[in-house]
Amino acid sequence: EPEVTQTPSHQVTQMGQEVILRCVPISNHLYFYWYRQILGQKVEFLVSFYNNEISEKSEIFDDQFSVERPDGSNFTLKIRSTKLEDSAMYFCASSELRAPTDTQYFGPGTRLTVL
């Protein structure tokens, strides 16, 4: 069964450093998403992406964050200058059609630890 994959599974970085989290969505999916889950808190929406554009973003997704689909398979989330409070599990998701018409399938997550 096709699945969303994410790399790395765990990333440790120093405060102020840039990180890039990578995702390979399901191949025929057109809509891509990033969510995050700070330890002990709810899963929160960050951004959705379609047709090489951001279609929706939350208040969390400020100028420090960016997303990109650099080629036909990868979808990346970049944090330019990481803060301690960026430590969280970051989940990528994809859907074939626009939600809510279609369900979002999640990757296993990347645990980001900012020291």
Add this chain to the structure above:
Amino acid sequence: GEDVEQSLFLSVREGDSSVINCTYTDSSSTYLYWYKQEPGAGLQLLTYIFSNMDMKQDQRLTVLLNKKDKHLSLRIADTQTGDSAIYFCAEVGGATNKLIFGTGTLLAVQP
């Protein structure tokens, strides 16, 4: 704004039924979902229900939706130790494509 709430913890014995409850505030919710998260793993879609339905059954899983009370429940029949996980309900409205998640319910199944 939209909010989704769940009880934090449920403990059941193996073989019993589990019922996990969820309430939401967004009356424009069109789809409601249940996701399962096992330790160290991602979010696995279990089932979903469209807002014009009252009930959906999928093998051991039964989803009940009370749209008037904005209450969603997930019943797991014959609960097994492998069902131990965190269960999240989530909703999405018509004008957006973002999922709003609940706090998650930790289901502990005792042998």
